Amino acid sequence: MRFTRLFTGPAKKAWAVFDDRTGLGQVLSHQLSHPVPNTTGWVGWSYAIGSAVLVAFILQVVTGVVLATAYVPSTEDAYDSLMYITDQATLGSFLRGLHNYGAWAMIIFIGLHVIQTYLVGAYKFPREANWLSGAVLLLLTLVLAFTGQLLRWDQTAYWSTYVLAAQVERTPIIGDRLADLALAGDTVGGATLTRFYAIHVFFVPALVFMFIGFHLWLVLHTGVSEPPQAGRPVDPKTYRAWYQKYLERNGVPFWPDAAWRDVVLGVGMVAAVAALAIIVGPPELENPPDPTVLQAYPRPDWYFLWIFAALAVVPPALEDLVILGAPAIFGALLVFLPFFANKGERSPKRRPWAIAIVMIAVIMVGTLYVAGERAPWSPYVDQPQLPVEVVAAPEKRALVAQGAQFYYQKGCQACHRMGNWGGLYGPNLTNVHERLSHEQIVISIINGRGGGMPAYAGNLTQQQVNAIVAFLEAEKVQRGEGEPPRDAGEVGAQAED
Numbered sequence: 001m002r003f004t005r006l007f008t009g010p011a012k013k014a015w016a017v018f019d020d021r022t023g024l025g026q027v028l029s030h031q032l033s034h035p036v037p038n039t040t041g042w043v044g045w046s047y048a049i050g051s052a053v054l055v056a057f058i059l060q061v062v063t064g065v066v067l068a069t070a071y072v073p074s075t076e077d078a079y080d081s082l083m084y085i086t087d088q089a090t091l092g093s094f095l096r097g098l099h100n101y102g103a104w105a106m107i108i109f110i111g112l113h114v115i116q117t118y119l120v121g122a123y124k125f126p127r128e129a130n131w132l133s134g135a136v137l138l139l140l141t142l143v144l145a146f147t148g149q150l151l152r153w154d155q156t157a158y159w160s161t162y163v164l165a166a167q168v169e170r171t172p173i174i175g176d177r178l179a180d181l182a183l184a185g186d187t188v189g190g191a192t193l194t195r196f197y198a199i200h201v202f203f204v205p206a207l208v209f210m211f212i213g214f215h216l217w218l219v220l221h222t223g224v225s226e227p228p229q230a231g232r233p234v235d236p237k238t239y240r241a242w243y244q245k246y247l248e249r250n251g252v253p254f255w256p257d258a259a260w261r262d263v264v265l266g267v268g269m270v271a272a273v274a275a276l277a278i279i280v281g282p283p284e285l286e287n288p289p290d291p292t293v294l295q296a297y298p299r300p301d302w303y304f305l306w307i308f309a310a311l312a313v314v315p316p317a318l319e320d321l322v323i324l325g326a327p328a329i330f331g332a333l334l335v336f337l338p339f340f341a342n343k344g345e346r347s348p349k350r351r352p353w354a355i356a357i358v359m360i361a362v363i364m365v366g367t368l369y370v371a372g373e374r375a376p377w378s379p380y381v382d383q384p385q386l387p388v389e390v391v392a393a394p395e396k397r398a399l400v401a402q403g404a405q406f407y408y409q410k411g412c413q414a415c416h417r418m419g420n421w422g423g424l425y426g427p428n429l430t431n432v433h434e435r436l437s438h439e440q441i442v443i444s445i446i447n448g449r450g451g452g453m454p455a456y457a458g459n460l461t462q463q464q465v466n467a468i469v470a471f472l473e474a475e476k477v478q479r480g481e482g483e484p485p486r487d488a489g490e491v492g493a494q495a496e497d
């Protein structure tokens, strides 16, 4: 591609001088016209998915930088500053929408990109490093999505961070430190928000820039993989020479012969994101996090929902294994794949297990996603809050109210039900004082219980334990008294609407 053709008159002259002094035009035109395999139809489109991820990332950087001019990363102001951005700032709501659906797009397209490159064996020789740097980019994208969620600083954001941190804590040996490092302390608070903010806007994006640069360099260096053909295995000894010849025969310049699809897909994606931002709008901010509010509804954004569902459906005995094992196995597979399978057939027709693995993964995530959507273990959203007045006698209210706070701060409701709120993983604690003596309750909390109840000894002061126990022992008079308790199935049905 000759850039001079884009200009006429004085602009052409100016460009010529600029190019002469900087040499940028030549470099660019050389890269843009590098030969790529000639592809058509849906195969051609599949080659544009990677560019779409890049476009989504750029969109995130641009919208993120603008949002950062008004967002205040402090517990007092984060929520209000987002309300301000949404309701008052010029185009603020649109920007939040762009950033939100841009994140969706980035996750969807990076997922598709991984599936597509895996299916056609693009990770094989000599593109192993492309795959590995892509695996890093996948991880970084997930970290961005997760940390971004907390910045909303509303109930959902707060509690889902809590629950995931509790999972991280289970990593053997370093779990506590890891959770400490992530949360900047042992609870989700102001320091956590600052830390997540720094990770979300400085640290991870800088790494993403680096790795995208590396990833793109590798694409130029090794050349885009040719569409695979059954019966044409990759042999590292002959592949490069063969690929050169292949390009001489079948190559077309990247711009414009192949790149028009990248442009169309990228522009289409941005248009879809903008349409969603305008029509559907940014995610509604729920109430700011407040430990005394009982209807905490710890559900992450959809792209993490299936992980939550997985955590909830595995039997407690296997939980540690699944929580730690599954990501470890998945990560190891991603990393080791190009080391032990970098030769041989690339065509999915000769690699039926590759198709099977993708199908199993998609079905599994899909099923868990649906399960997460109707989660009977999630608390029911529209319940009124239990005011302290109805749960305790006047002289005990202060202690009970404190206890309620600690109960939520320490994440008890993630596993336990109180009234109709909270998780179903542990036993319902509504009337626990009718089953257990005062001492038994205290000991359960401090020492934990074998069946998955963590020991809180190091995590609660005596005063906090007293308050929590007072809260647990308080007589709970619920609004809507006389209603039979909901069973799990019924709650599940309600959670759907």
Ligand code: HEC
Pocket: 316, 407, 410, 411, 412, 413, 414, 415, 416, 425, 426, 427, 429, 432, 435, 436, 441, 444, 445, 449, 450, 451, 452, 453, 454, 456, 468
């Ligand atoms: C990770 C999930 C989880 C968290 C968080 C959790 N628990 Fe538990 N808890 C359990 C499980 C599971 C059991 C049942 C253990 C067993 O099989 O005996 C249990 C049992 C109990 C019991 C005994 C109840 C009974 O009927 O036997 C009490 C009391 C209790 N938890 C209080 C708390 C308090 C208070 C907190 C917060 C400080 C808390 N739990 C946090 C999972 C959890």
